[in-house]
Amino acid sequence: MITRTLICLSLAALVSCQGDASDLKETNYKKFIGEQDYKLPFKTRVSEPLAIGQTIHAVGTLSDKPTRVDFNFHKGSAKDADLPLHFSIRFNEGILGSGKLIYNTFENGNWSEDEQRISNPFKAGEEFDLRVRVLDGKFQVFANRVEVGVFTQRLPLDGIDHVSIRGDLSKLRLFHYGGRIFPNPYMAVAGLTPGKRLDISALPKGKRVNINLYRENKEYALQVSIRYNEGAIVRNAMTSNVWGKEEREGKMPLEKKQVFDITIINEEFSFQIFLNNRRFTTFAHRGSPSDIKTLEIDGDVEIQTVTINDAPGI
Template identity: 45%
Template sequence: MALETNYPIPYRSKLTEPFEPGQTLIVRGKTAEDSVRFTVNLHTASADFSGNDVPLHISIRFDEGKIVFNTFSKGEWGKEERKSNPWKRGDDIDIRIRAHDSKFQIFADQKEIKEYEHRVPLSSISHFSIDGDVFITHIHWGGRYYPVPYESGIPGEGIAPGKTLVIYGTPEKKGKRFHINLLKKNGDIALHFNPRFDEKAIVRNSLLSNEWGNEEREGKMILEKATGFDLEIHNEAYGFQIFLNGERFATYAHRTEPNDLHGIQIGGDVEITGIQIVDSAPHHA
């Protein structure tokens, strides 16, 4: 699920299904110039502090310059774990919680800041909440573990014009290159999106009838190793609009039929945490 809106704070929500290993909860918003603290919490049984377990409590504190992590279980708080707060009052915030079998990975602005070992089972989490001095504009929850290399067909109309492919990923710490290909039914690559850290370039191309076309390399290498990215590829009638982290990165004019995109291939030095195909929303960029 993904929604762009202004959420009421305090925010309370029931998860529509269990929080599974591999999934990520994404919370984006903005803090005020006078923000003191806000919290993101994962709950058991109810989205409040009425005595039920709180498997993960994250308290972002501007008054202390710290982020505090803790668990409330069997009626009492455990031992706090602390990290320095990378945000300042008034900053935009992007906080992500990724679940694994034995721990959470917590990211601030797409960089990992904390591994937090589970103190109560992941399977007990049923609700989450956000409280305090924050303005929330985006909440998304989903994803899973993806093997790389990854290949998948896309049923139905595929990535037809008017659709957007969204990929959440993280280049490997020592990675050199990775690629994301959009495939036609005959195996041709309509779009080859190929970040190359060894060349400091993000190359776009097409492979049609076994021949590569002219490379397009305009734009800076704005990806960083070990730092997550949100890639959106909008299929429009005349070409692909490519966005990275919400900002327009490039336009790639179609070199082949735009209605025949029925497969995705991903390979190279990248970890993928989510893949979605959604209806394109108007972007203001």
């Protein structure tokens, strides 16, 4: 009787440990690469010069009663360094305190008189997702995935070596920069073997975006077809160069004209697919999981970043 009880307790502990490991893996899958708790106020040195096509991406949570959040590009570490970009999110300005997002520059100890103001898209206590994409002579700005403005670069990018974020954030969990101007269609060697994850950020510009993973023989190992005109995300693959059955289950979670993040994780038996940091679906392999050689992205889309990394938890 005692032996049976000990066996039952051991099995229960094993199931509990397996459940905890599975939960941790799922949590890691939903995160951005590099996500962590950053100390606030935040300031970091940029390890390489900012270039056209790069996106600077910050994600956090606003405090319950915010007054102001500042996002800056610095030329140097001094307190009075030039700021080629200064975004100040003011929650106590505007009609009935609706707030304003202010763009300005600071040069040679003086603020520019050309202060540009637009409506504040952020809400107290909610997620703060700010993306600044460097274009030729412009900054393209997205707030919570929606483009809110394109601002003229008043100072050269040369010499920008620090980025800072300060103000009324209760948490900052992501700071990342990268990307470039991608061709369309875009093709690259993938090497998405089991244990790897593919992360793509992109801005849809029309009816359809296709993400294709090919085997060495050019056969589709997976196609994720985001069809805004159909309100569906269609998954399929080939076997012996013949398309299989389409999988269309799942509510369309993406919005037109909003930046989306897609994560595709290659596990031994299936692809795990996440959209905007939320689980979307699982797609069972229809061939060898190790034979994923090439990535292609095409359709009505402006690609911002593409990365392949180890998937924590596998």
